[in-house]
Amino acid sequence: MIAVIIPAFNEEANIAEVVKKINLFSQEKGLQLCPVVVNDGSSDATAEILEELDCVSLHLPINQGIGAAVQTGLLYALRSNCSHAVQVDGDGQHPIENILLMISAMKEQGADVVIGSRYIENKGFRSTFSRRVGIKYFEYLNYLLVGVRITDNTSGLRLFNQKAIAAIVEQYPDDYPEPEAIVLFKKAGLKFIEIPVVMHERTGGTSSITFSRSIYYMVKVTLALIFATIRKK
Template sequence: MKALIIIPAYNEERSIERVVQSVVSAGYDYVVINDGSRDNTAAICEREGFNIVNLPVNLGIGGAVQTGHRYALEHGYDADVQFDGDGQHDATCIAPLLQRLEQGYDLVIGSRFISQENTFKSSTARRGGIAILRAILKMVTHQTITDPTSGFRACGTRAIALFAETYPHDYPEPESIAYAIGSSLRVSEVPVIMHERREGTSSIGIIASAYYMIKVSLAIILTRVSKKREQ
């Protein structure tokens, strides 16, 4: 399976070199999507000769990831894997994601909640938010996704084509799952290891978290309603 690792990066100058090296050491093709970073992310990538696409403005995680999907589609990849540039994801877990794709699934999500090996835990408030999104997804899709906010995920050709055409821009992970299931794609999960962020801070603060929950919850429901109307 010809796989591309998509590394969206926004102001990741302290971690991007280490992240790319871990992917290269694991033997995968990759592309860094520099999402209009204001720090030295682009300069470091260019200095090291990394494969990079520089976006002229910050599009947000959704726009950066969709750029990666379009890159994978245009270059004929059989699969792509979203792999964050902040060092939280573990390159040793890429292979299980791809192996699940080879079993016939279209979208495979790396879950931190179905393995005892994963010692990193997010805050209690964030775990509570994840539980709410899990319940909403279950209600509208009739499928249990234990880690709907996970950004560590693999797409096969059908999902790549779907997401290259349409992908949520704002906090896209849960909404894109609903969109994929509503488009009759097969979605699964595998356990993965995630690490605590080594550098920088999360883009989702207290106020943003409240907006996130309301926006994403409504988006999941509306996505499912629109898909039912199309059917």
């Protein structure tokens, strides 16, 4: 069984469609996808909508940030003995069709983690200019720190096998987790690869990172990356 972890904070506009699409796709392709929605203390109707849907829903009573939400999903996947877990954003930016490519890439190359990247083939929605500059910055910083070139460090679309889940679940960062998780993969000796995917623009709601927060984001993640690199395991 593959747990599809969907962190959702005030996603009433998108969450039903995202879950239904996953269930439909799972049936069509005969995959064992199990949507695990982590409701991160939403104040809108997300919780009520989840009750009507065919999915596992984990309700965090207090908002904990996207990293902690994903970590909750990873814990669930580990405890219910799922063979794999894939992280998908709750706003419909990540088409679930990508998972077929990710699974076959994982098998072919014997990887523990597969990251979906928007910047290998540069197709589809690729975010705004300022955000792309930030993503380039993390590409070089992470290359400097761990010596692996990842083109899309902020991509939330990731497939983990059981070994990878067990290795990183304890240390998974609380907020802005994606770039830091790359360092964790490296430190845990996991094999991680990147494959090209196409992403959509958000279908509704607003992004969690506003421009005013991006400077703080850069400083915090830079420090977190440096500390994660020099930290002993």
